[in-house]
Every structure is written in C-alpha cells, then in structure tokens.
Amino acid sequence: MKNQLTLEAFGAAGEVGRSCFVLKDKDRSIALDCGIMLRPKHPSLAPKGVDPIAHTIDAVVLSHAHIDHSGYIPALYHNGFEGEIHTTPPTIDITYVLWEDHLKIEGERHWTAEDMENALFVGHLYKKKFKIVDGVYVTFYQAGHILGAAQTLIDWDGQLILYTGDINDKVTPLFDGFEIPDKEPIDVVITEATNGVRPIPPREKVSKDFKNAVKGAVKRKAKVITPSFAIGRSQELEIVLGDFLDEKVPVYIDGMIRKMNAITNYYIRPEWVSSRVFRYLRKHGLSNPFDRENFIEISRENVNNPFHFRRMLGKTDKPAVILSTSGMMEGGPIHTHLEVHGEKPENILAICGYQAEGTLGREILEGKRKIVVNEFIGKPTKINLQANVETFRFSGHTDINGIKKLIGETKPKKIVIVHSEHEEALKVAQVLTNGVTPVLAEQKQLIPL
Ligand SMILES: [Zn+2]
Structure with a gap:
C-alpha cells in the first residue's frame, strides 16, 4: 500500500494567524510553521490540537519570523518535541527578538523562557537543498515578504510540495518580489491568500x-x-x-x-x-x-x-x-x-x-x-x-495576480489555500482557473496530497 502523504492544518485554515501545518506519512512528520494568533485586547490563541502530537514531529520548517508563524514553536518543545527548526539565519535572529517581546507582553502563558532556550535552530541559505529526515529534502526560495522569509520547496520521496509561507510579489526597496522555483512541475502548492482578490497598487x-x-x-x-x-x-x-x-x-x-x-x-x-x-x-x-x-x-x-x-x-x-x-x-x-x-x-x-x-x-x-x-x-x-x-497601501503580501503567476508557472496538480479568511479564500479559489479546483484548508482536516 502506498505510504500516503497528508497535510493537516492546526491553524491559518479559514483564518489569518497561527499558521501551523503538519505534513506526514506513516514514517515521518514535519511541521511547517507553528505560530500563535494575536488578538486585540485578548490573549493570543494557540494552534488547535497540536500539543498531543508535538512529540511525534521529526522537525519544524519555519518560513519566517513573524509571531503568527513562529510564536508557538517553544510550546512544541514544552510538549515533547525534540527535533530541529530549519530556517534562514536572519529568521533565527528576528525570531528571538519577537519571542522575547512576546514573553514580556504575555508572559509564560503558552511556553516558558526555558522552552525558548531549548530551541535547536539550523540556518540555511536560499536555493541550497538540505536533508531533514530520510527521503525528505527542503530548498528555500526568496519570499519577498520580510528579511529572511522563505518559501519552502519540499521533496518528499520525489513528490514536490511548495509551501509559500507569506509571499509578496511587489518590488520593494529591500526585495525584488518572491522567486518562483524553476523546478519541474510542482505537484502541490500550499499558498497563502491573505489579500484575497483585492488588487494591491504597485x-x-x-x-x-x-x-x-x-x-x-x-x-x-x-x-x-x-x-x-x-x-x-x-x-x-x-x-x-x-x-x-x-x-x-x-x-x-x-x-x-x-x-x-x-x-x-x-x-x-x-x-x-x-x-x-x-x-x-x-x-x-x-x-x-x-x-x-x-x-x-x-x-x-x-x-x-x-x-x-x-x-x-x-x-x-x-x-x-x-x-x-x-x-x-x-x-x-x-x-x-x-x-x-x-x-x-x-x-x-x-x-x-x-x-x-x-x-x-x-x-x-x-x-x-x-x-x-x-x-x-x-x-x-x-x-x-x-x-x-x-x-498608504504598502502590503507585505502578494495580491491575486502574484498567486495566479505562481500557479501558472508551477502547474500544480493540487492547490491548497491557507492563511486567508474563509470568504476571501473562496473568492481566490474561484479565480484560480487552471483546471484544478483548489482545496480550502480546514482546521484538523487531513488533506491527502
Ligand atoms: Zn508574515
């Protein structure tokens, strides 16, 4: 029987914030981001249901430092995770500043200062393929979102999955927009859609x-x-x-x-x-x-x-x-x-x-x-x-044209929409007409890839 690869969302499914996804088959399990959701005038929210499985995760891949992507990683260690966090060196530095700030603001509600110290980071450059576990390789690509932000291309026993993290298509003073991997067709694209179908001016x-x-x-x-x-x-x-x-x-x-x-x-x-x-x-x-x-x-x-x-x-x-x-x-x-x-x-x-x-x-x-x-x-x-x-509409996220371009060039057989309000994700799904019906990620739902 085929060792089926699945994606499970513990956050950022029908919502923006607390990105946390687990890619797994029967032997291996990788978390893509693990953040919290900041809420005005209320305590932040953890991803739903990830604590009991923290000890089964082999490694974390962190797309960028923003707290809604990184803020719950120390809690994984608190709950038995013992693996490494793969990301870029700038992301490591920024993440520590944000974690310390989070501790100051919210205290040890989700995790302790000691959990933060237990974090095992490994930094990688863009476009340099590295191994995470047997049969699973990752290559980072420029995301154009913030310093160090990466899109993650995963080669899982030959199946190619691109997780965009947060991407920006606009040319900004620091970045030239996100880079589209020039690999053979990509099997699955897991894309953010924060801006929905709203156009963003240049x-x-x-x-x-x-x-x-x-x-x-x-x-x-x-x-x-x-x-x-x-x-x-x-x-x-x-x-x-x-x-x-x-x-x-x-x-x-x-x-x-x-x-x-x-x-x-x-x-x-x-x-x-x-x-x-x-x-x-x-x-x-x-x-x-x-x-x-x-x-x-x-x-x-x-x-x-x-x-x-x-x-x-x-x-x-x-x-x-x-x-x-x-x-x-x-x-x-x-x-x-x-x-x-x-x-x-x-x-x-x-x-x-x-x-x-x-x-x-x-x-x-x-x-x-x-x-x-x-x-x-x-x-x-x-x-x-x-x-x-x-x-002034500076945005750190791509608009729909950037997503269309990404899908057009990578030609995935499957598209999963994450990091978007449900209504917006629906609209994005409707305009991505490349013959594939996008899947809208839902909390705790196993998506076969
Ligand atoms: Zn971000």
Whole structure:
C-alpha cells in the first residue's frame, strides 16, 4: 500500500494567524510553521490540537519570523518535541527578538523562557537543498515578504510540495518580489491568500503618495506620525524617506524598530536583499541605510530620558517624521506620539500597514476620532484626534495576480489555500482557473496530497 502523504492544518485554515501545518506519512512528520494568533485586547490563541502530537514531529520548517508563524514553536518543545527548526539565519535572529517581546507582553502563558532556550535552530541559505529526515529534502526560495522569509520547496520521496509561507510579489526597496522555483512541475502548492482578490497598487505609486504627503507636511512645518511594524515596513519606509527627505528634517525611530534595523543592516548582503539596496547605499555614500545623521533613535543610549524626549517633541514647531511601534497602534510608544501630536490638525497620521479588526488602528481607519491612548500602561488619556489620517497601501503580501503567476508557472496538480479568511479564500479559489479546483484548508482536516 502506498505510504500516503497528508497535510493537516492546526491553524491559518479559514483564518489569518497561527499558521501551523503538519505534513506526514506513516514514517515521518514535519511541521511547517507553528505560530500563535494575536488578538486585540485578548490573549493570543494557540494552534488547535497540536500539543498531543508535538512529540511525534521529526522537525519544524519555519518560513519566517513573524509571531503568527513562529510564536508557538517553544510550546512544541514544552510538549515533547525534540527535533530541529530549519530556517534562514536572519529568521533565527528576528525570531528571538519577537519571542522575547512576546514573553514580556504575555508572559509564560503558552511556553516558558526555558522552552525558548531549548530551541535547536539550523540556518540555511536560499536555493541550497538540505536533508531533514530520510527521503525528505527542503530548498528555500526568496519570499519577498520580510528579511529572511522563505518559501519552502519540499521533496518528499520525489513528490514536490511548495509551501509559500507569506509571499509578496511587489518590488520593494529591500526585495525584488518572491522567486518562483524553476523546478519541474510542482505537484502541490500550499499558498497563502491573505489579500484575497483585492488588487494591491504597485509600490512606486504608494511610495510616491507617501513622499508627497511627507513633503507637504515638511513645508507646513508639521509632523508625520507613522505607526509601523518593527520588521519589514519600518526599514522599507526608512529607505523611502532616506532617498528624498531633506537631511535637515529629523526622522525619529522609536520602539522595537531599532533592534530590527541592526539585524537588517547585518544581513545587507547579496544573499538576502536586492542589489538595489547596494545601489542605494552607493548613491548616498552610506554603509548602513539606517545610520544617517537625521535618523534619531529614541532610546536610553541616545537621549537622556525617552519618555521626556517624546513629550518635548510636541513643544517644537519643526517638521519631523516619527516611525514608531506598534504598527496597529495596540500599544508601544506610538501612543505617546499620538497623545503629543494627534490633536494638531496640521499633522498627519500616516497609516502604512494592515490594521486588523478590533485594533485601535482599525477603529481610527473607520472614522473614530475620540480615542484613549496609553491605557495599556495604566495612564489612560482621552484625545480628540485631529491630525489628517492618511492611508498608504504598502502590503507585505502578494495580491491575486502574484498567486495566479505562481500557479501558472508551477502547474500544480493540487492547490491548497491557507492563511486567508474563509470568504476571501473562496473568492481566490474561484479565480484560480487552471483546471484544478483548489482545496480550502480546514482546521484538523487531513488533506491527502
Ligand atoms: Zn508574515
């Protein structure tokens, strides 16, 4: 009897978040990602039902560091997993920063600091095939999503399975979009579909709109407050800003962005980022894109008292750009920046990333202006947001055209849609017309591959 390979989803099936899939046959079992789902104002959710099988998993392959892909891996160790985590070196570094941050925010709810220390990471380059267990080989490909993000091509006894993880088709300052493996036809493609069928404008257009908004604010000596994800979007915006902004205009960098800048700078090497980054560095005579005279990190090493410094910024009438976490305004120093600058109508609140349902960011997008900030540090302050709220559709995920291109070129016999709200996944399935009916992954359902 054939040793049937199956895929089981423990999360990110009909939802975005807590990606966790297990590929297995009767002899071998590999987990693809194992993350948690962050929920605004509620504790995060673990993948459903993976604890009892943790000890049966031979290895984990981690596509990228985002906590909704990596955040539950230490819990696997807690529940008896003893294998290795295969990923890229940048992902290892970013994952540790995110895990430590998660411990600070949520404590040892899912796993302990000791579980984190037990993690056995092995780093691999893109396009270098490696063995995981007997008969199972993996090759990583550039995903274009965040630093170190990889698509995973699995060769399982000759059957080829591509798991996209999170991919972006857009050319961004750091990446040239995701790479399509130039292998023989791929048997199965497991693809994300976060953006559903919504088209995403090209980066050039979005960046240009952002530049124009910043230029306008600088002219009228206003502030641009930009809530930003620590890894990915922040570095992208810093390169966009560095390319046109008058060096007399300060760019304040706040929150976890500083650590992620350091990691990103370390990996500015041809293996990890686009050659365009090197052209940018040469053009501006820089060795580190994030180390510029007008880029000022708000940290204890740099300013005496960050808390005081943030408040003092409100007393100046000089233009400035502020990049601060958190990206969805759920916490972090962005709250103080909102408090200090948000009530002035000349300022801009530039929303440059996805705002999930239930977050303060989404409420503001939907028109809420009387908001409460700094509640999470026990200092709730009501403000009447009067700054101009402007949206710039930078997205870290591919749109439907990218998925169509991937399917068109890899010609899979089976397509599985994951990491997408159910309604959106249905729409994506309807437009992928290549003769194969895509399977929508469902929780705890065994999909034969
Ligand atoms: Zn991601």
